[in-house]
Amino acid sequence: MSFLKSPVFIFIAYIVITLIAGIHLVWLGPDHYKNYLIFRTSFYNLAGNHDLYSPQSYGNTPLDFFKYSPAFSVLFAPWALLPDRAGVIAWNLFNVICLLAALRKLLPEGRPRWIAAWLMVIETLTSVQNCQSNILMAALMIGAFNAFERKKPAAAALFIALSAYIKIFSLAFLLLAWLYPGKKKFISFFLLCTLALFALPLLIISCDQLIFLYKQWVSLLKDDQQASWGLSVMGIIRSWSGYDPPKIWVQLSGLILLMLPLINIKAYGERAFRLLFLSAMLIWVVIFNHRAESPTFIIAMAGIVTGYCSIRQPGIFDKGLIILAIVLISLSPTDIFPKFARDHYVVPYALKALPALLWWMVFEYRMMVFPIKWYEPRSKLRPQQAAEN
Numbered sequence: 001m002s003f004l005k006s007p008v009f010i011f012i013a014y015i016v017i018t019l020i021a022g023i024h025l026v027w028l029g030p031d032h033y034k035n036y037l038i039f040r041t042s043f044y045n046l047a048g049n050h051d052l053y054s055p056q057s058y059g060n061t062p063l064d065f066f067k068y069s070p071a072f073s074v075l076f077a078p079w080a081l082l083p084d085r086a087g088v089i090a091w092n093l094f095n096v097i098c099l100l101a102a103l104r105k106l107l108p109e110g111r112p113r114w115i116a117a118w119l120m121v122i123e124t125l126t127s128v129q130n131c132q133s134n135i136l137m138a139a140l141m142i143g144a145f146n147a148f149e150r151k152k153p154a155a156a157a158l159f160i161a162l163s164a165y166i167k168i169f170s171l172a173f174l175l176l177a178w179l180y181p182g183k184k185k186f187i188s189f190f191l192l193c194t195l196a197l198f199a200l201p202l203l204i205i206s207c208d209q210l211i212f213l214y215k216q217w218v219s220l221l222k223d224d225q226q227a228s229w230g231l232s233v234m235g236i237i238r239s240w241s242g243y244d245p246p247k248i249w250v251q252l253s254g255l256i257l258l259m260l261p262l263i264n265i266k267a268y269g270e271r272a273f274r275l276l277f278l279s280a281m282l283i284w285v286v287i288f289n290h291r292a293e294s295p296t297f298i299i300a301m302a303g304i305v306t307g308y309c310s311i312r313q314p315g316i317f318d319k320g321l322i323i324l325a326i327v328l329i330s331l332s333p334t335d336i337f338p339k340f341a342r343d344h345y346v347v348p349y350a351l352k353a354l355p356a357l358l359w360w361m362v363f364e365y366r367m368m369v370f371p372i373k374w375y376e377p378r379s380k381l382r383p384q385q386a387a388e389n
Contacts, residue, residue: 005114011100014117014124018096021128022089033088036131040087042066042073043080046213047204053216067220068133069165070201070213092128098139099124099302105146112309119305119322122330123298130295133166138282138302140166141173145278148180149271157189165197168221169285175259179268179277230292233357235350247290254288261367272310276367279307283360287353294333300356301329307363321362325355 003009025033042052045066052066052073066073079087079094100117107113127134140163147156156176163170177186201210229235229247233254237245258280267273282303286292308314308322331337332346345351366372 004118005111007104007109007113010114010117014096014100014121015093017121017125018092018128019089021125022092025129025131026085026088030084033084033131036079036088036091037084038066039068039072039076039091039133040080040084042068043076046070046073046201049205049209051216052213053220065220068167069197069217070205070210071165071197074200074204075162075165088131092131095133095135095139096124096128098143099135102139102142102146103302106142106306107309116305116309119308119326120298120301122326122334123301126330126333127295127298132295134296134298137163137167137170138299141170141282141285141299142278142302142306144173145176145274148176149274151180151182153177153180153182153186154189157186158193161190161193161197164194169289172255172258172285173281175262175281176278178262179274229350230290231287231294231297231350231353232290232292233287233353234290235292236353236357239349251288251290254284257364258284261364261370264367264370267367267370270371273367273370275310276307276363276370279303279310280360280363280367282306283356283363287356287360292353294352297329297352297356301325303363304329304356304359307359321355321358325359328352328355 030037045052052070055065079091082090103113103116103120107116124135140159144156144159144163147153147159160170160173160176163173174190177183180186198214199210201213205213229238234245234247234250237243237250261267261277261280264273280303283300286296286300286303289296304322304325308318311318314322327337328346328351332342332352337346
């Protein structure tokens with residue numbers, strides 16, 4: 001079974017799985033790749049000076065609302081210009097290849113990398129089957145971390161800005177900059193990237209239309225805040241207790257707790273600590289997102305797997321918790337999982353979010369008490385760099 005550890009085999013397996021899933025989607029018909037059609041149609045609506053955020057702009061196409069920025073519509077052009085069937089497959093392949101590339105640079109070659117790949121394969125397939133952008137989001141967030149680690153603040157700024165123009169919650173990843181030197185340079189690059197992406201649609205539309213669309217987008221995001229509970233901490237509280245907590249206060253509390261380990265300044269120079277913070281952030285953006293759906297959990301699973309694979313020798317507790325994550329996060333939406341348990345327990349009680357919440361709490365605690373024996377310090381900032389922090 002040593003071939004399971006081969007990076008080439010893992011890459012081929014992911015590509016084959018993505019191709020099969022894509023071919024299956026196009027065979028089933030447009031109703032099964034609605035998210036792709038939303039993205040594709042948004043590009044043509046933008047070019048036609050239509051309101052991106054009005055359902056009427058999508059005609060008779062069986063679509064949901066478009067919730068991304070006008071910049072995303074422009075960036076989607078390479079896939080929108082393809083025939084639908086080719087575009088679906090190409091879009092999913094692009095997402096998966098970006099994630100594999102990010103993981104390759106994140107985790108050292110050997111056990112951590114191949115275990116991470118196989119632990120994430122089911123969640124990757126779930127996201128591919130929905131043609132969403134969550135795989136790309138995970139890749140961009142991990143890519144920002146990789147760029148910071150390689151002292152490339154411009155690349156980190158670009159990745160975070162791109163992810164924010166897809167899903168606004170990824171702005172939380174600006175916190176990563178706190179762990180590294182050169183914060184002023186990073187902020188300058190980030191502002192530049194943000195302005196460039198903001199203005200990108202001007203290649204197609206007028207300035208007045210651009211301002212109108214961004215106002216519509218902001219309005220949509222405000223209304224969306226009240227719309228759902230999702231597979232989130234708020235969803236767990238609501239379904240378990242019947243109490244409807246104010247979402248904004250739950251999210252702010254989660255943000256404060258996320259930032260709390262940053263008081264452990266001496267640990268900033270340890271790569272293991274920084275990996276834990278990345279893991280916690282990847283989970284946080286999902287479980288404190290009131291719109292979190294099942295396909296979104298590829299991001300949380302990336303965080304869980306990153307933290308788990310950074311442990312030198314996982315103990316019984318860690319192994320038990322990763323099994324719980326596989327069962328409730330990855331397997332519960334599939335036909336392998338008992339339908340009765342899914343319909344009567346997992347879905348009504350938002351149990352898919354539970355293992356992610358438990359792992360997040362574990363990572364938060366371990367950062368607070370860092371250093372701890374389970375994590376191997378892999379690299380340190382030079383003393384003068386640490387002083388700049």
